[in-house]
Amino acid sequence: MAAISRQRAVSRSTHVHLPPFESLVDAHAHELHRFLVGLVGPNDAEDCLQETYMSALRAYPKLRHAENLRAWLYTIAQRKATDALRRHHRRPTSELDGHEPVAPAVSLPEDDALWARVRQLPSKQRTAIVHRFVLDLAYEQIGERMGTSEEAARQNVSTGLRRLRREVTA
Amino acid sequence: MNDDLERLLSGGPSPVPDLDSARLRQRLAERAAAAGLLDVAYGEHDSPLGPLMLFVTPKGILRLSYPGEPIDAQVAEVAAVVSPRLLRAPERTDAVRRQLDEYFGGSRRTFDLAVDWRLVYGFAAEVLRATARIPFGRVSTYREVAAEAGSPRAYRAAGNALGSNPIPIVVPCHRVLHAGGGLGGYTGGLDRKRYLLELEGSYRR
Numbered sequence: 291m292a293a294i295s296r297q298r299a300v301s302r303s304t305h306v307h308l309p310p311f312e313s314l315v316d317a318h319a320h321e322l323h324r325f326l327v328g329l330v331g332p333n334d335a336e337d338c339l340q341e342t343y344m345s346a347l348r349a350y351p352k353l354r355h356a357e358n359l360r361a362w363l364y365t366i367a368q369r370k371a372t373d374a375l376r377r378h379h380r381r382p383t384s385e386l387d388g389h390e391p392v393a394p395a396v397s398l399p400e401d402d403a404l405w406a407r408v409r410q411l412p413s414k415q416r417t418a419i420v421h422r423f424v425l426d427l428a429y430e431q432i433g434e435r436m437g438t439s440e441e442a443a444r445q446n447v448s449t450g451l452r453r454l455r456r457e458v459t460a
Numbered sequence: 461m462n463d464d465l466e467r468l469l470s471g472g473p474s475p476v477p478d479l480d481s482a483r484l485r486q487r488l489a490e491r492a493a494a495a496g497l498l499d500v501a502y503g504e505h506d507s508p509l510g511p512l513m514l515f516v517t518p519k520g521i522l523r524l525s526y527p528g529e530p531i532d533a534q535v536a537e538v539a540a541v542v543s544p545r546l547l548r549a550p551e552r553t554d555a556v557r558r559q560l561d562e563y564f565g566g567s568r569r570t571f572d573l574a575v576d577w578r579l580v581y582g583f584a585a586e587v588l589r590a591t592a593r594i595p596f597g598r599v600s601t602y603r604e605v606a607a608e609a610g611s612p613r614a615y616r617a618a619g620n621a622l623g624s625n626p627i628p629i630v631v632p633c634h635r636v637l638h639a640g641g642g643l644g645g646y647t648g649g650l651d652r653k654r655y656l657l658e659l660e661g662s663y664r665r
Binding site for chain 2: 307308309310311312315319320323324327328331332335336339340343344347348350351402404405408419420422423424426451454455458
């Protein structure tokens with residue numbers, strides 16, 4: 291069995307050798323989940339992760355190379371998070387009707403309120419901040435995963451931080 | 461620029477709920493299968509002959525393996541030969557598992573399962589197809605299956621084909637013996653061959 295299929299495997303690998311999709315779930319599901327909790331919050335993170343893996347599975351055999359599958363998954367996850375946030379913003383917030391908007395915090399808000407603000411940031415700043423603070427990545431790695439330079443990654447983080455700082459002290 | 465804001469952000473939002481990876485996998489496998497995106501599913505099944513690894517595709521059972529070969533190597537091989545769209549999804553193998561239980565429990569004599577033959581080629585495929593036609597409770601010889609496969613003299617090649625049977629038990633290579641009555645060989649070891657033949661009433665110690 292082993293010898294027969296290895297022969298055949300070699301003849302196919304002249305194309306692209308993609309690892310079993312299973313290994314992408316094993317290796318990245320937990321970290322992607324943390325990334326998505328940062329981006330969309332704990333309630334929607336698992337659904338976004340499902341959508342991420344479904345899209346990845348759909349596109350998988352068409353990949354032209356198997357380098358940096360991790361960055362590829364993060365790109366998809368980022369897109370799914372953006373879709374989810376967009377849906378949320380469109381959703382009517384009936385439970386808030388008739389209430390005054392909550393006054394902006396004077397001092398720094400607690401974790402969740404702060405992350406709710408992170409989720410309102412423009413997509414690139416939001417994603418860069420999640421990479422930086424949730425996954426603790428260096429700017430070079432953030433650049434790799436977002437397909438930008440290290441410098442652009444640094445810029446995205448600092449612009450986002452400046453904006454947050456303005457908002458929480460407003 | 462290490463200020464309160466950065467300190468508050470570090471570590472991410474809390475509490476971060478744990479990912480229920482079993483649920484993620486199960487839902488993913490279900491949705492992928494429904495969308496036609498799951499090319500191979502695999503799972504383990506406990507049997508009287510030890511834990512069996514089962515691989516199934518939409519075409520049928522692709523592979524059944526006895527303990528021994530590392531699972532990662534098997535998975536990588538199946539991914540390379542059949543498709544990388546492969547997930548561990550034991551619930552997709554339920555039909556096979558049920559029939560194996562019935563077979564080992566004595567209530568099933570023939571497997572009502574489609575077979576995916578993509579792991580076998582050429583003469584070996586002919587030999588295994590001929591083997592699949594040997595009924596429960598009967599035995600054949602290497603020479604006979606070679607003849608059935610179209611080359612009566614190629615009984616050594618037939619032996620090799622049976623030794624590399626990717627779907628033992630279901631494709632009953634244990635029913636092929638030496639012409640003189642000797643057991644011959646078996647992919648899972650001779651003890652397992654004896655066990656299966658006894659189960660089928662074809663062998664007495």
